[in-house]
Amino acid sequence: MKVGIIGATGYGGLELIRLLHSHQEVQTIQLFTSSEEGVSLSTKYPHLTKLYDAPLEKITKQAIEQLSIVFLGTPSGVSGQLIPNIYNENTIFIDLSGDLRLKNSADYEKWYGKKTAPEDLLAKSVYGLCSWNNDAIRSAKLIANPGCYPTAVLLSLLPLLKTNLISHEGLIIDAKSGVSGSGNKPSQLTHYAETTDATTVYKINKHQHIPEIEQAIKSCTGTVEPITFTTHLVPMVRGIITTSYAKLSPGVTAADLHKAFTDTYSDDPFIRFMPDVATLSTKQVKGTNFCDITFNVDDRTNRVTIVAVIDNLVKGAAGQAIQNMNLIMGFNEKAGLQAVPLFI
Amino acid sequence: MKVGIIGATGYGGLELIRLLHSHQEVQTIQLFTSSEEGVSLSTKYPHLTKLYDAPLEKITKQAIEQLSIVFLGTPSGVSGQLIPNIYNENTIFIDLSGDLRLKNSADYEKWYGKKTAPEDLLAKSVYGLCSWNNDAIRSAKLIANPGCYPTAVLLSLLPLLKTNLISHEGLIIDAKSGVSGSGNKPSQLTHYAETTDATTVYKINKHQHIPEIEQAIKSCTGTVEPITFTTHLVPMVRGIITTSYAKLSPGVTAADLHKAFTDTYSDDPFIRFMPDVATLSTKQVKGTNFCDITFNVDDRTNRVTIVAVIDNLVKGAAGQAIQNMNLIMGFNEKAGLQAVPLFI
Amino acid sequence: MKVGIIGATGYGGLELIRLLHSHQEVQTIQLFTSSEEGVSLSTKYPHLTKLYDAPLEKITKQAIEQLSIVFLGTPSGVSGQLIPNIYNENTIFIDLSGDLRLKNSADYEKWYGKKTAPEDLLAKSVYGLCSWNNDAIRSAKLIANPGCYPTAVLLSLLPLLKTNLISHEGLIIDAKSGVSGSGNKPSQLTHYAETTDATTVYKINKHQHIPEIEQAIKSCTGTVEPITFTTHLVPMVRGIITTSYAKLSPGVTAADLHKAFTDTYSDDPFIRFMPDVATLSTKQVKGTNFCDITFNVDDRTNRVTIVAVIDNLVKGAAGQAIQNMNLIMGFNEKAGLQAVPLFI
Amino acid sequence: MKVGIIGATGYGGLELIRLLHSHQEVQTIQLFTSSEEGVSLSTKYPHLTKLYDAPLEKITKQAIEQLSIVFLGTPSGVSGQLIPNIYNENTIFIDLSGDLRLKNSADYEKWYGKKTAPEDLLAKSVYGLCSWNNDAIRSAKLIANPGCYPTAVLLSLLPLLKTNLISHEGLIIDAKSGVSGSGNKPSQLTHYAETTDATTVYKINKHQHIPEIEQAIKSCTGTVEPITFTTHLVPMVRGIITTSYAKLSPGVTAADLHKAFTDTYSDDPFIRFMPDVATLSTKQVKGTNFCDITFNVDDRTNRVTIVAVIDNLVKGAAGQAIQNMNLIMGFNEKAGLQAVPLFI
Structure with missing residues (x-):
């Protein structure tokens, strides 16, 4: 081929x-x-x-x-x-x-x-969000591969939104990305001496991934409310971590959320649901097509915090593009994407 | 002395x-x-x-x-x-x-x-939150110097909470810290090869600074609701950036928030309110006692995003401690704290 | 298997x-x-x-x-x-x-x-320096896999020493390594806040790789003089760069050195000789079994500077170990080692 | 003023x-x-x-x-x-x-x-190498402030060259610099994703600081031989570390070198001679006008390795410029330059 x-x-x-x-x-x-x-x-x-x-x-x-x-x-x-x-x-x-x-x-x-x-x-064009749009992808001729931030956000929120375990209203998403997301063209924002050893917030409420996320929520769950979305630049090359905050629907427990994640992803080739972990790091997916997800329910506030990590260049770009190719061509979905994360 | x-x-x-x-x-x-x-x-x-x-x-x-x-x-x-x-x-x-x-x-x-x-x-003991507790500080014999995260959070939220411009209910605070906050004792979490080039979430809803923030909000504004608070470790040595999300009170505009910040801080020796900036970075306060603050109102959601940056070792620890000393001893409040930020 | x-x-x-x-x-x-x-x-x-x-x-x-x-x-x-x-x-x-x-x-x-x-x-035991000891390796039952520094040093110097194009006397080797070489055990030397954003010299004239390098030079060329060898810790995870300095033998030109490298390595699966490059970076071999080599002759001093880069964990450890396995088992020498470098 | x-x-x-x-x-x-x-x-x-x-x-x-x-x-x-x-x-x-x-x-x-x-x-113009040219500096109207690399090299080698304890012939200098030395203009070489987590060699035998070093050696000691000089870019913002290699003159011992350094620098306000240290790091001078120096004699080769660290922006640029101003104006030589190093 x-x-x-x-x-x-x-x-x-x-x-x-x-x-x-x-x-x-x-x-x-x-x-x-x-x-x-x-x-x-x-x-x-x-x-x-x-x-x-x-x-x-x-x-x-x-x-x-x-x-x-x-x-x-x-x-x-x-x-x-x-x-x-x-x-x-x-x-x-x-x-x-x-x-x-x-x-x-x-x-x-x-x-x-x-x-x-x-x-x-x-x-x-077909929106190539693997795990959520696979049927349409398989027969597509033209794929719009998802953005890096939307991939992490959608994979971690859709299982709970689709089942109405969390409220559509009041979603807050705080996202942090490595510098490779800015591409290979030098600029002041990516100049080593000014980028390293610092964290920067940018495009508050203005990022072009906002309408993409909202469109996909609508498409997958049937409804959507405006989200709040902020992006930060962190001194690392690869990696996105999204921390999302949602209100639990009445009567919903942590066990319900746990079940929604395992129901959705227990057989998924690339999404690893990791309940009850002390930490979650972008390192653990580096160089791979994995998306790792965890959550914590706060009984004091009745809100849930949901965290996802991906490699923005792989699951957030080239890896998901190849996964789309695999689905379309009928290859093993994991072909070319089976590397072990480059933790160190 | x-x-x-x-x-x-x-x-x-x-x-x-x-x-x-x-x-x-x-x-x-x-x-x-x-x-x-x-x-x-x-x-x-x-x-x-x-x-x-x-x-x-x-x-x-x-x-x-x-x-x-x-x-x-x-x-x-x-x-x-x-x-x-x-x-x-x-x-x-x-x-x-x-x-x-x-x-x-x-x-x-x-x-x-x-x-x-x-x-x-x-x-x-007197809680040494400078700019907000100066009268009590001046006559104190024993100061409890504020925590690093609470300093950034409180300085950026109190002007809006005290004036009821934002709701006490539903406060979400997403905080990111440099590694120096973990101290000088080696551990796996601060081991170079595992810490660099990655962002990690830790202590979701469990950080000991949660009750400190809530106590201070109560003390300064008379009321408090449970907050949602998440902490992340970023591969930088110094610096904290807190991104806070709040609901605007009915009828409140960006101009009202702007006024609250300038009313509170226009004469402050260390707090720099920076409206309408494209980015805000921990670099711009590095090595100094400055706290820089900005905000953005999202008309789509009627929520405001408030961002603050400090150097966790200075304004978040030793610098504020010296500012407390200056207030107690009647020195110039800026004595010993007038360095230019180490941007590079 | x-x-x-x-x-x-x-x-x-x-x-x-x-x-x-x-x-x-x-x-x-x-x-x-x-x-x-x-x-x-x-x-x-x-x-x-x-x-x-x-x-x-x-x-x-x-x-x-x-x-x-x-x-x-x-x-x-x-x-x-x-x-x-x-x-x-x-x-x-x-x-x-x-x-x-x-x-x-x-x-x-x-x-x-x-x-x-x-x-x-x-x-x-057989010293597993691939490209130089392949015959002995193929029939070995017990391999002593080379050290990280010796691999870079030997691969870049042996072609010139063996042909007597440079003097054995007065070899100076200045080596710089990433932090992963220190292993996974936390210590002050690898504590993020003290390691990042700094370069440190350590073990001047005392590194245990000195006798290994000298033994291999003797074994491959028949003669050896004591070397001068210094090691530095650089704030990167992977990578070694060795910069070696030697006196040219009488009458030797840059073209002679060029020929020695191409004669030795033009068909090598992993060693890339790169003449006339402006820069050479550890990035260009990251995650792979490549060793990239360049040199520059200084007419003012009649000395040559030879530079090699490897990934210390791959060519300097696990990768070369697998290359040894491939040679012993009669597999394709490149099996399992064909990844593209992780430049970003 | x-x-x-x-x-x-x-x-x-x-x-x-x-x-x-x-x-x-x-x-x-x-x-x-x-x-x-x-x-x-x-x-x-x-x-x-x-x-x-x-x-x-x-x-x-x-x-x-x-x-x-x-x-x-x-x-x-x-x-x-x-x-x-x-x-x-x-x-x-x-x-x-x-x-x-x-x-x-x-x-x-x-x-x-x-x-x-x-x-x-x-x-x-007067070459403003403080500690070595102070008399001429004091009466100068026009100062050529020394380059960053030459400052570290000269301060660490002149005490031994001037006393003929080491040979002028065969000096090898291997230098490593942080990225701030490249200035504030973005380029591929300073683009974060390509600069971080890597070490790069550049300008082998071609750096414009070579003639500056040779001229100053001639001027301070009366004689000079061509030097070998290589420069590397290390992923740190500030800092230069130079590792120099020289042949000991006949009969010279480590004690002689030790005495030369203490004779020259024991009263110097900014040069710290540090004998017998296990490591020397650019961190220990960060943000300050200090130059720290150590050395090690190798009895196996009769050569000495001399290491110096400076902050390239301070002792290697702005700090030494202010020291020059202090000398010319008759101020305390340490005025404005008394900060404690920013180790973390």
Whole structure:
């Protein structure tokens, strides 16, 4: 099987290469670029020496048609305009950017501040939230791969929202991310001397993942209330930890929540529910497609605190994209995604 | 003026030394230890070579009586038992541990899991929350210096709670701390290879600073509801960032909150209210006694997000302790605390 | 094939598990411990949940005899005493500690300050420096897996020493290591607040890898002079970078050195010679068995600077151990070791 | 006294502000910029809020003439061209860049690849290496403040070179620096995700500090041989550690070296000679003007390893610049430089 990556020089692209490299069903990986045609990826990234020395290829409809799968790791605003030019019936498209996630194009333009993708493309795209949308994913031709924050938030809240164990009203989500989420382009916010040894809050109530989370809650549970969502930058490369706060529905106990999680995830290949742990760390999923979840009920307040950790580049991007590919192609869902976490 | 430090070998003690070293009113700093008598501090900490080479002294009532001020930087469970043996009328006692903060001794034993200090000591102690308790502080003989988390939380929430601009009910506080808060004793949780490049949640709904925050809210505003409080460990040495979520009272606007903050803090020597900033970082207060605060109102949810940053070792410990000393002794409140933040 | 790991709870053991987990020839991994029998590894290390939940096993000769290969990831001083009790003809032993590396037992006792392994065990052991000792390795029953520093130093210097392009006299080696090399036991030297954001020099002229390097130079080139060797601790988890300085032999040019490296390594599966690079970073080999090497000749001084980078836990420990296993068992030398470096 | 800083927005400028802020002889600090006139420094750097809110000033000869001292924290290539336009007899100029350090203008153009400063300016400038050039410094009008690497190297080697205890021939210097040395301008080399958790070698035999070190050795000892000098980037913000290797002169012992260091530095306000230490860390001088030095003699090789640590932004830049000011103005040499190291 031949797969392609458009936007191979970004961190999403690099992570796709890293994971696909050891995927047994993938024979060839072709790397495409819009701006650095002819450059060898290993010149730009010496860690790929002897592994990916071939020059990056130009994006053409002809080249893309030869592929079974193409992944797009481009910045927001690109794939929505590019896909119409290269779309074809032979190829499955998996878009890692936010361009195709929001069904309401006005939401995209409001939260992203950019021109939306064409409506017919939005209509065709399937939201690739694995474990929750697998039936639609299996027959999709065009996947909108979920955002990093939404993945952690949704996987940890949907089991409780769907069963009405917690209130839709008053959801508070406090999210912390590693710096790789900002991509490979240097800026003051990612300048080592100013980023290290510090935690920064940013985009309070303004993050473009807010409408994505709300849309998915609505889609999976039938109802939604506006959420409160804050994002922080933490001095680590990989990892997201989301701490969510919800009101318990009347009469609900910790045992009910426990059952909802195990009912939903006990057979899941990548979601590990971890009740009664003293700590939960982004380290324990590093480099893998795992999402680890725990919760604690506070009898003093009748609220529950739910915590999830993922690797933003894997489960929050390239890993879930490959899981989507596996579902679509009928491969083992874990193919290429069986690494042990890089705890140290 | 002669001051003493008991527990000089801990991080609180080290930070007291660092700050008192450049305090113009302090002539002599005497260093005491219960366990390492005779050892030179610079042997243990080479950065103090040529600065603090003298042997650590034994704690005796006679030695303490010679001091104007004694700071206690001991672990919880120590000062509550030690102070009765060395208490005297000549000396001001400033305790940086949690032993004297909770007026209700049952709360201490529940949340700390240790034997409480004697009731008469608890009765005598004054909660040293600068900017909010200055009158009581000025005439105190025994200060319970606030905890690191409570300092950031209270300074950022009290202006809004006291004026009833936000609801007491449903307060959610999501706190993140650097690793220095865990002290100088090695453990798996602070082992470099396992701590770096990761964020960890710990003590969900179980942190001993919960009753301290609630007691202070009650004391300053007359009323309190149980709070929800979660703590995270972030791979940085210094710094706390607290992100708090509250419901706006009916009819309240962002302008009202803005006014409450400026009314409260426009003349404060250390609290910097920073409206309308894109980001807020623990870097911007590093090494100093500043507490920086911002907020954002979300019209979609009618909730406000309030963020505060402090250096946990300064404003959250040694710096506030020295500010307490300055208030009691009638010094310039900023004496010894005028450093520029160590942004890089 | 069944393999076992003794000392599974250390970082060497964890890394063996991580790498063997995706080795296609390995069906079963049994985990042994001398001190934590019955404990589940995933209780101690939550990142292994659902992966290694079985209780750790007791070390017995009977259990070891069932294995094709056993790896020992124990601290120095253990395997030299343990192996005689479990040695058998069915099993290949690969020891990651320093116990069996020094043929001269007096050297071991001098540099390690511990009791040496029995002489017959030392006589039987083969030094597992892949690329340089492959013939002996292929027929070995007992491997002394090289130390982390020696691996980087030897792979980068032997091509030049063996061809007499540089002088044996006056070799200076300045080495820098990440913190994982210190293992999983907390101490002041690895305490996050004191380790991060700083570089420390330690064991100047005293490191136990000095006699190992000298012995291997003698063994591979026929001659040796005392080396100068210094070690530094850098705030990173994985990685070693060694910077070596040598005098060029009369008349030798950069082109000669270039040829020696390509002659030696152009077909090597894991050693990447990188001439003319502006920088070389430990990042570019992270998580992999690669060793990247570059050099620069200074015409002003007629000296050459040779730099090598490895991941100390992989090429410097578990990865090379598996490479040894592959050679002994006749597997593809790259089996289980084909990951792309975790650059970010 | 009024002092000015040109290039206040760079890290050298920020550090000058931080240190001068608590200098008792400095009443006013004026901040100048060539490119961001009218901007408030606290807008760019929020940590300076309420401290440096005034707009940055335009550089004019008239404004500079009003100052007792002006510091230039500009990038290389700027001050050499700028100073001739603003030079005047009322003001002392202290240049932190490399523009005025090399007396031989051809060296500057070769190693910096830029146009040299005018010859008369080079002739007038005094190399501000405190402890070694104090007499000339005291009567200087124009100081070329030493580079960060040269400061650590020279302070640790000159006592032994000047007394001929070590050979001039064959000096090897292996240097490691924190990232702040690269300044405040974002680039791939300082991009957090690529810089953290890794060590990188750069500019092997090509660093522009090589001719500066050689010139100073010649100037202080009367002779010099070409040195070998390598630089590494370590994931820390502040700090340089230099590890130097030299041949002992015939008959020289460790005691001789010990005596040379104590003879030279026992009364020095900032240089701490630390014999017989197990480790030496950049942490122990962080934020201060200290330079800590140790050494170890290896009887096996008759070579000595000499290690020095400094804070590159203080002793290696702004701190030494202020020490130069103190010497010129006749202030206490330690004024403004008495902080305790920020070990944690």
